[in-house]
Amino acid sequence: MADPETRPTAAALVIGDEVLSGRTREGNAWHLAKTLTEIGIDLREIRVVADDREAIVEAVNALRAQVDHLFTSGGIGPTHDDITADAVAAAFGAPIGVREDARAILEAYYAAGELNEARLRMARIPEGATLILNPVSQAPGFTIGNVHVMAGVPAVFQAMLEGLRPVLKGGAPLLSWAFRVAAPEGELAAPLGALAARHPALSFGSYPFYRGGAGSTLVARGQDRAALEAAAAELRAMLAALGVSDIAETPPG
Amino acid sequence: MADPETRPTAAALVIGDEVLSGRTREGNAWHLAKTLTEIGIDLREIRVVADDREAIVEAVNALRAQVDHLFTSGGIGPTHDDITADAVAAAFGAPIGVREDARAILEAYYAAGELNEARLRMARIPEGATLILNPVSQAPGFTIGNVHVMAGVPAVFQAMLEGLRPVLKGGAPLLSWAFRVAAPEGELAAPLGALAARHPALSFGSYPFYRGGAGSTLVARGQDRAALEAAAAELRAMLAALGVSDIAETPPG
CATH class of the missing domain: 3.40.980.10 (MoaB/Mog-like domain)
Known part of the structure; x- marks a missing residue:
């Protein structure tokens, strides 16, 4: 949080x-x-x-x-x-x-x-x-x-x-970086959990979907853009190591 | 309730x-x-x-x-x-x-x-x-x-x-009777409130809408079909007395 x-x-x-x-x-x-x-x-x-x-x-x-x-x-x-x-x-x-x-x-x-x-x-x-x-x-x-x-x-x-x-005065806006991938979340869960544990200042969510096969949207959220960029690079490397190639990234606007 | x-x-x-x-x-x-x-x-x-x-x-x-x-x-x-x-x-x-x-x-x-x-x-x-x-x-x-x-x-x-x-064992299902009318709820509120007070075993809701002019959907709800029918008849008479003629009724299915 x-x-x-x-x-x-x-x-x-x-x-x-x-x-x-x-x-x-x-x-x-x-x-x-x-x-x-x-x-x-x-x-x-x-x-x-x-x-x-x-x-x-x-x-x-x-x-x-x-x-x-x-x-x-x-x-x-x-x-x-x-x-x-x-x-x-x-x-x-x-x-x-x-x-x-x-x-x-x-x-x-x-x-x-x-x-x-x-x-x-x-x-x-x-x-x-x-x-x-x-x-x-x-x-x-x-x-x-x-x-x-x-x-x-x-x-x-x-x-x-x-x-x-x-x-309504806000704090730093919450930025999110989403990766929509054609892989079930059960195959990503272990490395994602490890990645989340390495970045306690960010939060990571995983949302399954079932359209043309099981897929997952992984979302990293945080206020610090540099930390989020570092996590996104790790996520990208994690997905490559797992052999997941069909990835749609949505970086913060 | x-x-x-x-x-x-x-x-x-x-x-x-x-x-x-x-x-x-x-x-x-x-x-x-x-x-x-x-x-x-x-x-x-x-x-x-x-x-x-x-x-x-x-x-x-x-x-x-x-x-x-x-x-x-x-x-x-x-x-x-x-x-x-x-x-x-x-x-x-x-x-x-x-x-x-x-x-x-x-x-x-x-x-x-x-x-x-x-x-x-x-x-x-x-x-x-x-x-x-x-x-x-x-x-x-x-x-x-x-x-x-x-x-x-x-x-x-x-x-x-x-x-x-x-x-999941239910009680008697909640029946609802809806009247969608082309009149703003502020013109219906007083007689509707009086009608609701006369039927404490039923509940009455009013939901405004603004599509092609201000309108209201009045909904009577209850478990007793006969009581609901009596209230619907009173609602119909109330709307007639107010000169509201454009009414779409949805009785319980």
Whole structure:
């Protein structure tokens, strides 16, 4: 794993019965994972829980204590099953109510008479929170402490995350060097394990695939480009010694 | 939520750095979610953790105490980063070593001389576990206590889950009735919330979409078909009263 002293850490909490029932294939955590890797923040854990107040409160409190940033997705719309804002407020023991700046955003967006009581729930913001603006459909998210509360609709989640970028300071980005080879991982495992043991500052993964025969993608990851280059040269020599010739390399971009 | 007295519960634990780095879009938890809904088992939580022994042990012990079935995905291959079997054994305080029936399966599969030390690691099974057969690539998973340890490769995960079906007893399946309508959820939220309050034995979700204008999918879920039919009739009347006419209904199959 990367050095915790130089890279901030994060967790994701996805909230929604529709994910646990299989109705929806979740994609926000995947988008977040790619974005955080780009920024240089280590995503340590993803959790998915139901639209259940107690489950949300417990997960928020467990995760926010463990990482630098907790990102939540889902449950901040206008309907009765949107309980994330209230649950996050409860997790912090913070009062929550309609906030005037959030109400003003919604008033500017909706036509006269359209801002009904249900929609006004989307202006409920815990005390002490900062708004996360929503350029897609206006109803804001918010940051309280180290918790960033965002929408579940993918386009809105992505836009909110873009809005947060300026406050997300990353460490050195994690570079990866991939070797896709036409050899089963069981034949590479021993020398790969030995190579990994010689490079404790890097991490090495092996991912099998079965398309036109058994193959493996070996991935070396680390923050130090020179160390990664040295490991890639060793990997190349290792594959040559094993007689593996059909290799597709993807060095860091 | 469904009645915990009549439906068994489950959790999923996905293990893999490649998911947390965004390299891989995870799909096994989604497949599991759909399968468990079909069987009549409530998936309560999904967690994704890194290839990190301590993180795996902690998650296994936390989740197996909370649910009837815990399903894990990933980390049971032949390479140095495949540490799930050992971590699960540690979580149970169970000894682990190469088991003869698992070794026999691998010996029958690999040609003479191919079953090297790395591949033999896939026959490491905690004491007291039952094998989960793998018709795709033979290396077995296992069940220990209420924990089902399965592969991360999707085809293998799916085949192992099929093999487990006979031991997965479900409660009454969760039926769902969906109404896809061309109206924003903010206009439906108040009457929907009132309807949900009148049917505490059912659960109601609302999922916005933005394709050719703002729309919503309202979903009623429950185990009692007659109660669901009554709620669907009320939903239909509610939408008519609101003047919403463009409705696509999907009743339970």
